Amino acid sequence: MTDFTDMRVIQRKNTNKCTDEYLVSEFTFSHPIDTKFLSILKKQGTLSVRSLGELQMFTFHEGEWLTMKGMTGDTILYVTHPKTEKNRVEERINFYLDLYLVIEKE
Numbered sequence: 001m002t003d004f005t006d007m008r009v010i011q012r013k014n015t016n017k018c019t020d021e022y023l024v025s026e027f028t029f030s031h032p033i034d035t036k037f038l039s040i041l042k043k044q045g046t047l048s049v050r051s052l053g054e055l056q057m058f059t060f061h062e063g064e065w066l067t068m069k070g071m072t073g074d075t076i077l078y079v080t081h082p083k084t085e086k087n088r089v090e091e092r093i094n095f096y097l098d099l100y101l102v103i104e105k106e
Contacts, residue, residue, distance in 0.1 A: 007031050007097055012090070015078070023086070027077045027093055033070050040099045041068070066092065 045062035
């Protein structure tokens with residue numbers, strides 16, 4: 001079993017600025033996203049998943065301010081958010097990772 005006790009963001013960069021005052025930020029995790037991470041997202045907002053063989057592409061919405069897209073097996077998560085919510089987004093991503101670590105320890 002893989003040890004995810006150090007699952008964290010290892011890089012964050014803004015990849016795009018939208019015309020409607022939104023940013024697209026790219027978060028790189030230390031480990032690939034898996035279905036346990038998706039189960040956390042499902043409890044926190046609206047999650048849609050599309051299977052591609054053994055992998056799953058997903059889109060997650062939390063209210064009107066946060067959209068995340070990614071794929072299981074990948075370490076990159078794309079996050080769209082208002083540029084005024086940059087700090088809140090980082091806090092929220094860390095919150096999801098904290099929940100993930102709790103599940104991993106159970």
